[in-house]
Amino acid sequence: MAKPLTPPEALHRAAALCSSAEHCKADILDKLTRWGISPADSRTIIDRLVQERFIDEPRYAIAFVKDKFRFSGWGRIKIRYALQQKRIASSDIDAALACLDEEQYTQRLLDLLRAKARSTTGDDTEARRAKLFRFATSRGFESNLIFNALKQIEP
Template sequence: MAKILTPPEALHRAAALCSSAEHCTADIREKLARWGVTEADSRTIIDRLVQERFIDEQRYAVAFVKDKFRFSGWGRIKMRYALQQKRIDGSDIDHALATLDEEQYNDRLLELLQAKSRSIRDDDPEARRAKLFRFATSRGFESALIFNALKQVVP
């Protein structure tokens, strides 16, 4: 069984964790619970981390959006949902999503669709379009953007 941490130990470990990478309140609350820290002590620790700017939800949301866009190829819908699951405030989510460059966003969608199109064996254009549309929606891209991009990928 894991050692239960005292509040000062938990604060020190959480601060070290937050200084090495961006974390949101929900992530740290989960870690503290796993370390055996009581709910009252967790609130105190999280308040201190926020006060000392180890945790910043807006900064976390911006970093999350940039990473998921660049490395995972996620669209805005999927990123918004994931951030809502982590209980990030709606205004912070909106701010983070607004940091995405529209041209890069459209180019990334087009790249993903072209790569996926090469792996589809179906010759029927409608079936290809349907498969590509489902793929892009599963990545969290908006329907209108997908339709525009499909015009360039599937003639």
């Protein structure tokens, strides 16, 4: 069994983690807990990381939004929910989601729906539309945008 980390060692390890990739307070707190660091020491370490800008939640939220939209094809609803699970402030979430370009967002939805439509079977038009709608909502896109996109891809 590995020896437990001391608070200075945990601070150093957490700083190294934060310098290699964006992390939020909740991520680091989970790591510190797994490393056996007390809650009081964890708060001190996190405060120091925030003070030295290793952790910056608005910056984290922007990076998270861009990555999940670009690489995972998630919509605003799913991204917002994931950030809320990481205990990011609503104002930071709103600011990060505002960074998404509306034209790219709509185009991404259209591309996802077209790709899914090619692999969706069924003769009934309404059944296909329902499948595509469920797919897009599971990706976190807004229903009004989905309806508009479905009108564009299926006459």
